[in-house]
Structure formats: structure tokens, C-alpha cells
Amino acid sequence: MSETDRLERLIADECGECCESDVAERLESLEAYRDAIPDDAGTDRSALQTLSNETRYDIVYLLSAADRELCVCEINPLVDVSDSAISHALSDLHDAGLVTRRKDGTWRYYETTDRAAELVAALDATRGGE
Amino acid sequence: MSETDRLERLIADECGECCESDVAERLESLEAYRDAIPDDAGTDRSALQTLSNETRYDIVYLLSAADRELCVCEINPLVDVSDSAISHALSDLHDAGLVTRRKDGTWRYYETTDRAAELVAALDATRGGE
DNA sequence: TGAGTAGTTGAGCAACCATTCATATAATGG
DNA sequence: CCATTATATGAATGGTTGCTCAACTACTCA
Numbered sequence: 407m408s409e410t411d412r413l414e415r416l417i418a419d420e421c422g423e424c425c426e427s428d429v430a431e432r433l434e435s436l437e438a439y440r441d442a443i444p445d446d447a448g449t450d451r452s453a454l455q456t457l458s459n460e461t462r463y464d465i466v467y468l469l470s471a472a473d474r475e476l477c478v479c480e481i482n483p484l485v486d487v488s489d490s491a492i493s494h495a496l497s498d499l500h501d502a503g504l505v506t507r508r509k510d511g512t513w514r515y516y517e518t519t520d521r522a523a524e525l526v527a528a529l530d531a532t533r534g535g536e
Numbered sequence: 537m538s539e540t541d542r543l544e545r546l547i548a549d550e551c552g553e554c555c556e557s558d559v560a561e562r563l564e565s566l567e568a569y570r571d572a573i574p575d576d577a578g579t580d581r582s583a584l585q586t587l588s589n590e591t592r593y594d595i596v597y598l599l600s601a602a603d604r605e606l607c608v609c610e611i612n613p614l615v616d617v618s619d620s621a622i623s624h625a626l627s628d629l630h631d632a633g634l635v636t637r638r639k640d641g642t643w644r645y646y647e648t649t650d651r652a653a654e655l656v657a658a659l660d661a662t663r664g665g666e
Numbered sequence: 667t668g669a670g671t672a673g674t675t676g677a678g679c680a681a682c683c684a685t686t687c688a689t690a691t692a693a694t695g696g
Numbered sequence: 697c698c699a700t701t702a703t704a705t706g707a708a709t710g711g712t713t714g715c716t717c718a719a720c721t722a723c724t725c726a
Contacts, residue, residue, distance in 0.1 A: 442601030
């Protein structure tokens with residue numbers, strides 16, 4: 407039983423009838439949807455993956471609430487893992503394009519990017535919804 | 537060396553001066569940022585985590601491009617993993633609140649939720665940015 | 667230049683994840 | 697009912713991830 411067999415039955419169920427060309431047509435329009443998958447999907451996915459971790463999620467929400475850049479030493483007391491884990495987290499967030507980094511002497515400041523802000527906004531706008 | 541020592545030095549660096557109460561004040565305002573972390577952060581994170589997987593990300597983009605509900609048998613030929621993996625993926629997406637499910641006889645139809653649509657929009661709006 | 671501080675990096679390990687295969691459920695048509 | 701079809705589920709397993717500890721770099725100031 408091939409994929410197109412199943413499709414054929416689906417179309418017959420939906421439309422009452424189905425000939426070869428109907429299947430081909432449907433398959434073609436389905437395949438067109440694949441073009442909607444972005445070329446740099448990997449970048450998107452790594453942003454999502456990075457944000458899905460508790461430590462990193464919390465840091466982004468903190469930076470977002472602060473609405474200013476925060477020094478690493480300001481973040482440390484707010485998150486309950488080792489300084490090293492926070493440093494790893496910030497580095498991952500930076501790699502994923504979710505925070506910017508600024509150096510000032512020995513201090514290092516981080517701030518959310520637009521991408522992080524948009525994702526946070528999307529989550530906030532749809533919480534408890536549907 | 538405690539956390540507050542470092543904060544004290546930071547504030548001294550920033551403001552030229554720093555007394556005990558400055559540290560306490562800063563710490564208090566920092567701690568207030570924690571309130572911005574949503575109560576159901578876990579739900580958010582599982583949505584992000586679910587969407588970060590290639591198979592599930594692709595399915596959401598396909599559903600989003602289709603702009604209509606798709607039958608499982610329409611999704612199968614578009615994604616290069618086993619039917620079982622797609623079924624798992626759809627089930628995970630459903631659990632994460634990213635797709636709705638509708639039964640019609642033996643066919644099962646899936647469609648994106650608002651939450652998925654908002655996340656996709658956030659990604660689309662910030663791609664290649666900053 | 668050397669002691670001290672802020673933050674980063676890498677290895678290692680336990681926990682978690684994504685896929686597949688095999689099997690199960692549920693609906694449909696003889 | 698029985699066979700068939702569409703999809704779901706569970707266990708197994710190879711791969712990935714996130715934390716901590718220890719070592720490291722980079723900057724400052726005396």
C-alpha cells in the first residue's frame with residue numbers, strides 16, 4: 407500500500423470521486439507547502455531549543471523584564487545554578503542570537519535581541535489560549 | 537567573596553560610589569524581575585522544546601503554509617521519517633498545544649493553533665535580524 | 667609584574683530525547 | 697463478525713543535553 411493509495415482514498419472520501427489526476431494535483435499542491443520551510447530552519451530551531459531550557463528561559467525573561475542590559479553578576483543571584491552554568495547559558499543564548507554581549511573592563515553585560523523579544527511576546531500573547 | 541560583594545563593586549564602578557543601602561536597593565529591584573517569569577513557564581518551555589525538533593518544526597510549517605487542516609496521510613509523504621515518527625510528532629505537538637486534532641472516521645486532521653502561528657510569525661519576523 | 671577578580675571553557679557523567687520496530691486500537695465495508 | 701485500513705502507542709536504543717567541578721583567560725590596580 408503506497409502513500410498515493412491512501413491519498414486516493416482520502417480524496418474519494420472527501421469528494422465522492424477521485425481519478426489519477428486528482429491525486430497528482432493534490433500531491434503537487436502538498437509538495438508546494440514544503441517551500442514554506444525556511445532555508446535556515448536550523449537557526450530557528452536552535453533558537454527555540456536554546457530558549458526551551460529552564461535556566462536560559464529564566465535568564466531571557468529576567469533580561470526582558472529588566473528592559474536594560476544586565477551584568478553577569480546581576481544575573482547570578484537571580485538564578486539557582488552555578489556561575490559556570492549561567493555563563494554556559496549566556497554563551498548558548500548568544501550563539502542562538504537571543505542576547506547581545508558587551509564587554510566593559512571585567513564586567514560583561516547581556517541584553518535580549520529582537521528575536522528573543524518577539525518570541526517572548528508570542529508566548530505572552532498566547533498563554534492559556536485556545 | 538559573596539554575590540553582594542561583586543554587586544557592590546559593580547555599583548561602585550557604575551556610580552563612583554556605593555553604600556550598603558545601594559546594594560540592598562539594587563538587589564531588591566533585581567529580585568523583582570523574577571516576578572516576570574510566568575507561573576506556567578513549563579508550558580512555554582515545552583512548546584519551545586517541541587517546536588525545536590526538525591520533524592515537528594517541519595510539520596508546523598507545512599500546516600501553517602497549508603492554512604487548513606491536513607490529514608495525517610497528507611503529511612506523511614511530505615516528511616522523511618516513518619509514519620510512526622510522524623504520529624509521535626503530531627501527538628507531541630498536540631500535547632504542547634501547538635496543533636488541534638479532529639477525527640473523521642479513520643482519518644485524523646491536524647491544524648496549527650494560535651500559539652504555533654504566533655511563534656512561527658515571531659521567527660519569520662526576525663529571521664536574519666540583529 | 668603579580669595578586670586578585672570576573673567570567674569562560676572543557677571534560678565527564680547522569681538524565682533526557684527521537685527514532686524505529688512491533689504491536690495495539692478503532693473505524694469501515696464486506 | 698472478520699479483514700482491512702489509518703493511526704496510535706510502548707519498549708528499546710543510540711544520540712544529545714545540562715549540570716558541576718576544575719582549570720583557564722582577561723582585565724585591573726597596586
